[in-house]
Amino acid sequence: MASFPSGATIVTTSDSDGRWWGFTASSFCSVSMDPPLVLTCLANTAQCFPAFAEAARWNIHVLQHRHADLAMRFATRGAAKFDGAGFQPDADGLPFLKDVSISLRCTTYSKVDGGDHLVLIGRVEEVGQAEEMPFVYFRRKFHALPLGDDQVAGKAGQAQSRASLPVVIELDLGWM
Numbered sequence: 001m002a003s004f005p006s007g008a009t010i011v012t013t014s015d016s017d018g019r020w021w022g023f024t025a026s027s028f029c030s031v032s033m034d035p036p037l038v039l040t041c042l043a044n045t046a047q048c049f050p051a052f053a054e055a056a057r058w059n060i061h062v063l064q065h066r067h068a069d070l071a072m073r074f075a076t077r078g079a080a081k082f083d084g085a086g087f088q089p090d091a092d093g094l095p096f097l098k099d100v101s102i103s104l105r106c107t108t109y110s111k112v113d114g115g116d117h118l119v120l121i122g123r124v125e126e127v128g129q130a131e132e133m134p135f136v137y138f139r140r141k142f143h144a145l146p147l148g149d150d151q152v153a154g155k156a157g158q159a160q161s162r163a164s165l166p167v168v169i170e171l172d173l174g175w176m
């Protein structure tokens with residue numbers, strides 16, 4: 001699976017005592033458009049497993065390249081994951097990080113046995129999106145996406161704010 005390019009996310013929740021938990025996950029994908037569902041998978045052995053197994057809500061943060069260190073911290077068992085990392089409590093008291101590429105606030109749709117992982121299927125209640133590009137996790141490394149010409153400099157030589165990628169082919173298939 002390390003040869004299948006993916007993004008990287010940090011998934012966070014809070015337990016019944018209000019303690020924050022989170023882990024880095026590359027297992028993130030869409031499940032359904034109506035209702036809007038996404039999934040992520042958590043190892044049964046993770047320290048944060050009991051919190052997510054009980055959680056009614058969780059937040060998914062799709063990371064930008066500047067979050068590479070944070071991705072490693074949230075992949076480290078026993079690390080002080082939230083110390084100085086910039087998370088704020090959301091309306092439900094769950095850890096929420098602004099200024100990520102995409103943020104999704106989810107409620108439980110279902111939790112499914114996935115062998116040695118638990119498949120967390122969340123209903124997306126709120127989406128936040130920033131312009132900056134997510135990075136790509138591929139062959140155990142984080143890669144920055146190449147920027148399109150309009151990101152490097154506009155026609156008048158001014159830097160453009162909107163991120164874009166070189167287009168290979170543009171689809172019009174009604175798929176996400």
Ligand SMILES: Cc1cc2nc3c(=O)[nH]c(=O)nc-3n(C[C@H](O)[C@H](O)[C@H](O)COP(=O)(O)O)c2cc1C
Nearest residue numbers: 023024025026027041042043046047048075076077
């Ligand atoms: C890029 C990357 C992607 C990861 N993806 C997943 C994943 O999808 N599911 C998972 O259970 N662990 C994944 N991990 C490992 C967990 O982040 C790591 O084991 C984490 O420490 C588990 O939480 P814990 O600290 O509470 O035990 C990934 C690690 C990295 C570096």
